Amino acid sequence: xxxxxxxxxxxxxxxxxxxxxxxxxxxxxxxxxxxxxxxxxxxxxxxxxxxxxxxxxxxxxxxxxxxxxxxxxxxxxxxxxxxxxxxxxxxxxxxxxxxxxxxxxxxxxxxxxxxxxxxxxxxxxxxxxxxxxxxxxxxxxxxxxxxxxxxxxxxxxxxxxxxxxxxxxxxxxxxxxxxxxxxxxxxxxxxxxxxxxxxxxxxxxxxxxxxxxxxxxxxxxxxxxxxxxxxxxxxxxxxxxxxxxxxxxxxxxxxxxxxxxxxxxxxxxxxxxxxxxxxxxxxxxxxxxxxxxxxxxxxxxxxxxxxxxxxxxxxxxxxxxxxxxxxxxxxxxxxxxxxxxxxxxxxxxxxxxxxxxxxxxxxxxxxxxxxxxxxxxxxxxxxxxxxxxxxxxxxxxxxxxxxxxxxxxxxxxxxxxxxxxxxxxxxxxxxxxxxxxxxxxxxxxxx
Ligand code: GLN
Numbered sequence: 001x002x003x004x005x006x007x008x009x010x011x012x013x014x015x016x017x018x019x020x021x022x023x024x025x026x027x028x029x030x031x032x033x034x035x036x037x038x039x040x041x042x043x044x045x046x047x048x049x050x051x052x053x054x055x056x057x058x059x060x061x062x063x064x065x066x067x068x069x070x071x072x073x074x075x076x077x078x079x080x081x082x083x084x085x086x087x088x089x090x091x092x093x094x095x096x097x098x099x100x101x102x103x104x105x106x107x108x109x110x111x112x113x114x115x116x117x118x119x120x121x122x123x124x125x126x127x128x129x130x131x132x133x134x135x136x137x138x139x140x141x142x143x144x145x146x147x148x149x150x151x152x153x154x155x156x157x158x159x160x161x162x163x164x165x166x167x168x169x170x171x172x173x174x175x176x177x178x179x180x181x182x183x184x185x186x187x188x189x190x191x192x193x194x195x196x197x198x199x200x201x202x203x204x205x206x207x208x209x210x211x212x213x214x215x216x217x218x219x220x221x222x223x224x225x226x227x228x229x230x231x232x233x234x235x236x237x238x239x240x241x242x243x244x245x246x247x248x249x250x251x252x253x254x255x256x257x258x259x260x261x262x263x264x265x266x267x268x269x270x271x272x273x274x275x276x277x278x279x280x281x282x283x284x285x286x287x288x289x290x291x292x293x294x295x296x297x298x299x300x301x302x303x304x305x306x307x308x309x310x311x312x313x314x315x316x317x318x319x320x321x322x323x324x325x326x327x328x329x330x331x332x333x334x335x336x337x338x339x340x341x342x343x344x345x346x347x348x349x350x351x352x353x354x355x356x357x358x359x360x361x362x363x364x365x366x367x368x369x370x371x372x373x374x375x376x377x378x379x380x381x382x383x384x385x386x387x388x389x390x391x392x393x394x395x396x397x398x399x400x401x402x403x404x405x406x407x408x409x410x411x412x413x414x415x416x417x418x419x420x421x422x423x424x425x426x427x428x429x430x431x432x433x434x435x436x437x438x439x440x441x442x443x444x445x446x447x
Contacts, residue, residue, distance in 0.1 A: 001026070001029075003025075003048040003092055003138075003139060003140060003141070004020075004022050004025065004026075004092065006137070006138055006139050007020060007092065007093075007139045010117070010137050010139060011137075011139065013115060013120055014114060014115050014117055014120070014133050014134075014137050014139070015096060015111070015112055015113065015114050015115060015130075016050075016095055016096055016114050016124075016129075016130040016133040016134040016137065016139060017050070017092075017093045017094065017095060017096065017130065017134070017139075018053050018063055018065065018093075018094050018095065018096050018109075018111050018130070019053070019060065019061050019063075019093050019094040020092065020093040021060060021091060021092065021093045021094075022092075022093075024060075024091070025048065025090050025091060025092050025093075028088075028090040028091065029046060029048070029090050031088070032045050032046030032088045032090060033046065035088045036088075040088075041088075042087035042088060042202075043087075043198045043202075044084060044087040044088065044089040044198065044199075044202060045087060045088035045089070046088055046089075046090060047089050047090065047141050047142070048089075048090045048091075048092050048140055048141055049084060049089050049090065049091060049092065049140055049141060049142050049143060049144070050091065050092045050093050050094070050095050050130075050131070050134050050139070050140040050143045051080075051081060051091065051094055051095060051131075051143065051144050052094070052095050052097050052128050052130065052131050052143070052144060052145045052146060053065055053094040053095055053096065053097055053130070054097060054100075054101055054146055054176055054177045054179075055078040055080060055081050055094075055144060055146075055175060055176055055177075055186075056074035056076060056077065056078050056175040056176075056177065057074060057077055057078070057081055057091070057094065058074060058075065058076055058077045059073060059074075060073070060074075060091075060094065061073055061094070062074050062094065062177070063094070063110070063111070064097070064099065064100050064101070064177045065096060065097045065098060065099045065100070065108075065109040065110055065111055066099045066100055066110055066323065066324065066325065066328070067110045067304060067322070067323050067324075067325070068297050068303045068304045068319075068320075068323030068324055069177075069297075069302075069303050069304075070110070070304065071303075071304070072302055072303055074175075076175060077175060078172075078174060078175025078176055079172035079174040079175055079203075079207045079209060079210065080144055080171060080172065080175070080176070080186050080203045081144075081175070083202055083203050083205075084144075084202060084203065087202055092139070092140050095128070095130030095131050095134055095143060096109050096111055096112075096113075096114045096129060096130030096133075097109060097126065097127045097128055097129060097130055097131070097145075097151075098126045098127035098129070098151075098327070099324075099325045099327065099328050100177065100179055100290070100294065100328055101127040101128075101146055101148055101151055101177075101179045101184075102127065102179065102290070102327050102328055102331055103126040103127050103327060103394070104125065104126045104127070104150070104151075104154060104394055104395075104397040104398055105123035105124075105125065105126045105129065105382075105384075105387065105388075105394065105397070106123060106124050106125065106126040106127065106129025106130065106133075106155070107123060107126070107384065107385075107388055108126070108127075108325055108326075108327045108328075110325060113129075113384055114129040114130050114133045115133070115384070116133065116136075116158060116159060116381050116423070117133055117136040117137040117159065118136065118159065118160065118381070118422065118423055118424060119381070119421075119422065119423060121383055121384060122158075122381040122382065122383055122384065122423065123158070123381050123382060123383070123384055123386075124136075124155055124158055124159050124381065125154045125155030125156070125157065125158035125159065125377070125381060126151060126154070126155055127145075127146075127148075127151040127155075128143075128145030128146065128147070128151045128152050128155050128163075128189060129155050130143075131143040131144065131145035131152070131155065131189040132145070132155035132156050132158065132159035132161050132163065132189050133155075133159055135159065135161045135189050135190060135191060136159035136160055136161055141190075141191070141195070142188055142189065142190040142191070142195050142199055143188070143189045143190075144186060144187070144188060144189070144199070144203070145163065145186075145187060145188075145189050146176055146179075146184055146185065146186050146187070147163075147165040147184075147185055147187055147401075147405065148179050148180050148183045148184050148185075148286060148405060149183065149282055149286060149398045149401060149402040149405050150376075150377075150397075150398035150400075150401025150402060150404075150405070152164065152165050152187045152188075152189060152413070153165055153376050153401050153411055153412070153413035153426070153428060154376055154377050154397065154398060154401055154413070154426075155189070156189050156376075156413040156426060157376035157377050157413045157415075157424065157425065157426025157428075158377065158380065158381040158423070158424065158426070159381075159424060160415045160424030160426075161189050161190060161191060161413075161415070162188075162189070162190045162191065162192055162193055162195070162196045162412065162413065162414055162415070162443070162447070163187065163188070163189045163190075163196075163412070163413040163426075164187045164188055164196045164200055164410070164411075164412045164413075164436070164439075164440075165185055165187045165401075165404065165405070165410060165411050165412070166185055166186070166187050166200060166204065166410050166436055167185075167214075167408065167409055167410040167433045167434050167435075167436065168182075168183070168185055168212070168405075168408035168409075169212055169213055169214035169408075170185070170200075170204050170213075170214065170410070170434065170436065171185060171186040171187065171200075171203050171204050171205075171213070172186070172203075172205070172206075172207030172209065172210040172213045173185070173186065173210050173212065173213070174207055174209040174210040174213075178289075178293040179286070179289070179290055179293065180285065180286040180287075180289035180290055180293070181212075181289055181293065182285065182289060183282075183285070183286060183289070183405040183406070185405070186203060187200065188200055188203075192447060193225065193412075193414065193440060193443045193444040193447050194222070194225055194444070196412070196440070196443075197221035197222050197224065197225060197440050197444075198221070198222060200221050200436065200440075201218060201219075201220060201221045201222065204218045205218045214434075216434060219436075219437055221436060221437060221440055223437075224436075224437040224438070224440040224441040224444070225440065225441070225444045226441055226444065226445070227263075227444065227445045228441070228445060229260060229263050229264060229265045229441065229442055229445045230263070230264035230265070231264065231265070231266065232260075232264075232265045232266070232370045232371065232438075232441075232442060233265070233266050233268060233368065233369040233370045233371070234257075234260050234265045234266065234267050234268070234369065234370065234371045234372075234373050234442070235267075235268050235269070235270040235365060235368075235369040235371070235372045235373065236257070236267065236268070236269050236270070236372075236373055236374075237269075237270050237271065237272045237275070237365070237372060237374060238269055238270070238271055239271065239272055239273070239275035239276070240272075240275070240374040240375065240400055241253070241374075244378075245375065245378060246378060246379040246380065246419075248380060248417075248419035248420055248421075248425060249375050249377070249378065249379065249380070249419075249425055251417070252375075252416045252417035252425040252427065253373075253374075253375055253416070253427065255416070255417060256373065256416050256417075256427050256446065257373065259446060260373070260442075260445075260446065263445055263446075265442075268368075268369060270365050270368075270369065270372070271361075272358075272361040272362065272365060272372075272403070273361060274354065274357045274358045274361050275358075275361070275403060277354050277357075277358070278358055278399070278402050278403040278406060279395060279396065279398070279399055279402055280351075280354075281351045281354040281355055281358065281406060282398075282402045282405070282406060283334065283395060284334075284338050284347050284348060284350075284351035285348070285351050285352070285355060285406075286331075286335075287331045287332075287334040287335030287338060288335040288338045288339050288347075288348050288351075289335070290328075290331045290332065290335050291331070291332045291333075291334075291335030291336045291338075291339065292335070292339070294324075294328070294332055297319070297320065297323060297324075298315075298316045298319060298320065299315055299316065299318075299319030299320075299323070300315075300316075303319075303323060304319055304322060304323035305319050306318030306319045306321075306322055327391070330391065338351075355406050358403055358406045358407055359406065359407045359408065361403075361407075362403070362407040362409055362430075362432075363407075363432075366432040366435075370431075370432075370435075370438055370442075371429050371430065371431060371438060371439060371442045372429070372430040372431075373427065373428070373429055373430075374400050374427075374428045374430065375400055375425075375426070375427070375428060376400060376401060376413045376425075376426035376427065376428045377397060377398075377400065377401075377426070378396070378397070378399060378400065380419040380421065380423035380424070380425055381423050381424075400428060401428065404428075404430055407433075408433060409430060409431065409432060409433045409435070410430070410431045410433070410434070410435060410436050410439060411428050411429065411430045411431070411439065412428070412429050412431075412439045412440065412443050413426040413427070413428055414426060414427050414429065414443045414446055414447055415427075415447070416446075427446070429442050429443055429446075
């Protein structure tokens with residue numbers, strides 16, 4: 001009830017929710033009370049959560065912030081939500097995002113932008129902007145987002161939350177609307193590292209319905225909540241600490257490094273030499289996969305169907321022209337071009353090779369260190385509208401998070417201070433593949 005009241009009081013301004021499921025939430029809360037009375041208690045029993053609108057939810061409208069799916073009521077649940085529901089978690093509703101998770105500011109939504117609760121003139125980050133804003137505005141205790149190139153970590157950073165992108169394959173993608181399938185990964189946005197550990201432990205694990213989920217045992221991540229980083233080797237990649245980094249961000253990083261030193265960690269410098277190519281490589285691979293994944297929206301099986309088409313081809317074309325927003329169309333065109341015969345070798349195949357080099361940079365670095373420390377974003381949250389006319393500028397917002405997805409490894413964003421203008425700044429801790437326990441430990445010691 002208190003979360004619903006908070007949503008009622010704040011969401012006309014924040015616009016974190018696309019769909020609010022208040023009645024269902026109160027029913028689920030009553031059922032959780034009974035579950036607790038019967039002594040059947042999990043850490044998440046009765047805890048009010050909300051999900052990015054990219055997770056399909058049985059019987060509950062799932063739009064992915066697109067007009068294309070405005071009327072889509074899924075007949076099944078995503079595995080992540082099923083696992084949370086099985087623990088007795090309560091869903092408050094579905095959260096705003098960039099359309100099909102394409103964006104860095106939550107401005108590419110068919111349902112209007114989400115506003116940063118710290119300053120409503122600013123973006124909350126994206127694409128999981130609603131997931132971070134809802135936690136920051138205390139509308140939900142914790143939320144789930146997805147991260148293809150930074151979409152959990154970057155909004156968490158801009159809203160002063162914790163955001164964890166697990167290793168590719170750690171969490172099932174079943175029932176997560178696909179953007180770029182080789183990069184997409186599910187993860188929590190929370191108030192603190194403890195909640196992130198609990199949420200991750202609940203959703204992680206092998207799923208027979210997602211062949212890319214990995215059959216490795218799920219550790220009890222809450223056992224990594226130790227304030228101890230003595231002897232931990234923390235690396236600073238020189239390519240990430242460049243001139244031109246926002247001075248407030250630089251200051252927050254310097255202070256964080258000092259904190260780790262005091263806690264007994266060993267700080268070393270490393271190089272990740274292919275960093276410069278990450279953004280270009282990402283925007284070829286992500287758009288190529290998106291162009292293929294989004295081919296399913298043709299107005300026949302589900303989603304928007306144009307009203308007055310004369311024949312089938314025109315129906316496909318009109319439905320897509322009307323249903324998709326500008327950024328989604330831009331990505332489909334870029335990706336189709338990169339995959340087309342004659343250009344495939346020069347763009348897509350080349351990008352795959354560069355991706356391998358970036359992955360190898362990380363694996364090599366992790367032979368000698370435990371954690372890599374970087375900023376999450378080059379600047380604190382920018383103003384709504386500031387970058388919408390310049391897509392390339394917008395794409396650079398994810399320069400520090402994108403390499404982690406290309407490498408398939410894990411990263412966490414933790415609050416690390418406030419800028420002069422009063423906006424949160426996040427610190428990124430990157431771990432080796434399936435090294436979530438180590439980054440949780442390092443994040444917990446810092447927080
Ligand atoms: N901003 C990046 C993009 O637009 C990353 C988004 C994401 O992680 N989903 O593709």
